[in-house]
Amino acid sequence: MAAVSSVFRRGLFNGRVAVVTGGGTGIGQAIALELMYLGCSVVVASRKIERLESAAKDMRSRISQQLSLAEGTGSNKHAPDLSVVKCNIREEKEVQRLVSSTVEKYGRLDFFVNNAGGQFLSPAANISHKGWTAVIDTNLTGTFLCCREAYKQWMQENGGAIVNIIADMYKGFPSMSHTGAARAGVDNLTKSLAIEWADSGVRVNALAPGSAIYSDTAAANYGDIDLFSHVKESHPTKRLGRVEEISGAVCFLLSPAASFVSGETLYVDGAGRLYQRMWEIPEHNKSKAYTWEEDSKEGSSNSHTTTSKL
Numbered sequence: 229m230a231a232v233s234s235v236f237r238r239g240l241f242n243g244r245v246a247v248v249t250g251g252g253t254g255i256g257q258a259i260a261l262e263l264m265y266l267g268c269s270v271v272v273a274s275r276k277i278e279r280l281e282s283a284a285k286d287m288r289s290r291i292s293q294q295l296s297l298a299e300g301t302g303s304n305k306h307a308p309d310l311s312v313v314k315c316n317i318r319e320e321k322e323v324q325r326l327v328s329s330t331v332e333k334y335g336r337l338d339f340f341v342n343n344a345g346g347q348f349l350s351p352a353a354n355i356s357h358k359g360w361t362a363v364i365d366t367n368l369t370g371t372f373l374c375c376r377e378a379y380k381q382w383m384q385e386n387g388g389a390i391v392n393i394i395a396d397m398y399k400g401f402p403s404m405s406h407t408g409a410a411r412a413g414v415d416n417l418t419k420s421l422a423i424e425w426a427d428s429g430v431r432v433n434a435l436a437p438g439s440a441i442y443s444d445t446a447a448a449n450y451g452d453i454d455l456f457s458h459v460k461e462s463h464p465t466k467r468l469g470r471v472e473e474i475s476g477a478v479c480f481l482l483s484p485a486a487s488f489v490s491g492e493t494l495y496v497d498g499a500g501r502l503y504q505r506m507w508e509i510p511e512h513n514k515s516k517a518y519t520w521e522e523d524s525k526e527g528s529s530n531s532h533t534t535t536s537k538l
């Protein structure tokens with residue numbers, strides 16, 4: 229069974245509750261797993277309920293095995309809970325229900341991770357009105373609705389932290405102009421909400437993964453076009469990013485280590501957005517990926533937590 233780990237201390241999020249949209253696949257699944265590993269109960273929400281339920285089953289096994297191993301007891305009575313909710317973030321009523329059912333079930337909502345999103349490849353000139361609207365509604369309006377409901381139904385009175393996953397649209401996003409526009413909107417929304425909601429103790433940040441975070445589901449979205457290999461060749465690190473390299477950064481933004489960080493966009497892209505071809509980067513293998521597999525091994529550099537691990 230694939231390992232789950234974290235560079236953060238175990239129990240960091242004990243008793244906390246998070247919603248992760250799109251939490252059954254790729255980056256969202258890694259965020260949900262790392263939060264659970266750190267003690268947080270998580271609600272994962274998306275449209276395809278069968279896929280979500282099957283992912284949740286696997287995630288529960290991975291976490292319960294990992295926590296049992298780490299405690300060395302074979303059981304863990306404080307194991308965090310994982311629920312699934314069918315929700316299309318484009319539908320206002322479904323978003324309202326997602327938040328109300330979470331608060332009803334767990335009695336709190338500490339963290340909201342707006343990870344659900346996506347787009348299709350197309351030159352701008354070929355994007356239909358319907359296609360444009362689908363991408364804007366998903367990435368911009370869906371994220372707004374989730375932020376608003378988390379705030380109104382819980383965080384306004386009780387505080388909390390929100391992380392909005394966007395994309396690397398720093399230099400525009402040719403071939404994905406709809407998502408570039410939507411994510412730039414979320415980048416700006418993040419700054420407005422960080423100010424408007426500061427007096428409720430709500431921190432709002434964005435995280436922009438570089439366009440190279442591989443998962444089978446992300447790749448499948450582009451059919452036969454092997455976008456990720458193409459990106460790898462022209463990336464300063466000469467490799468793809470890993471989902472756990474995003475989840476760790478999300479956990480940082482949610483954690484007290486970021487208690488003075490709000491309204492910020494963190495690019496997790498291995499300097500991909502800064503790279504211009506004028507500077508030639510030779511083939512190399514010097515950029516070491518952080519992986520849960522390695523981190524779980526005894527004597528890893530994350531040794532401050534190894535006392536509680538096998």
Ligand SMILES: CCCCC/C=C/C(=O)SCCNC(=O)CCNC(=O)[C@H](O)C(C)(C)COP(=O)(O)OP(=O)(O)OC[C@H]1O[C@@H](n2cnc3c(N)ncnc32)[C@H](O)[C@@H]1OP(=O)(O)O
Binds near residue numbers: 366447449
């Ligand atoms: C350079 C490397 C970059 C790599 C960066 C990677 C970034 C990532 O984000 S990877 C993660 C990718 N994952 C996803 O994108 C998953 C979610 N995506 C979707 O659900 C769709 O892409 C969606 C956002 C368009 C929503 O789909 P859906 O709700 O199912 O909407 P419809 O199928 O009803 O489509 C509505 C409308 O949109 C147009 N359209 C949809 N897909 C395409 C396509 N592949 N090509 C062209 N146009 C498309 C089309 O107009 C649809 O209407 P109809 O024509 O009536 O079907």
Ligand SMILES: NC(=O)C1=CN([C@@H]2O[C@H](COP(=O)(O)OP(=O)(O)OC[C@H]3O[C@@H](n4cnc5c(N)ncnc54)[C@H](OP(=O)(O)O)[C@@H]3O)[C@@H](O)[C@H]2O)C=CC1
Binds near residue numbers: 273347370393394442
């Ligand atoms: N991988 C990468 O390199 C990059 C990814 N990103 C962004 O990171 C996020 C996660 O992507 P990644 O894990 O890579 O790819 P995935 O395709 O695996 O994840 C997309 C997730 O979003 C969910 N989703 C899509 N539309 C909706 C909707 N309307 N309502 C609810 N859930 C929805 C999907 O679930 P379901 O189909 O069940 O609804 C799925 O779980 C996305 O926002 C993506 O655009 C940004 C930059 C680069």
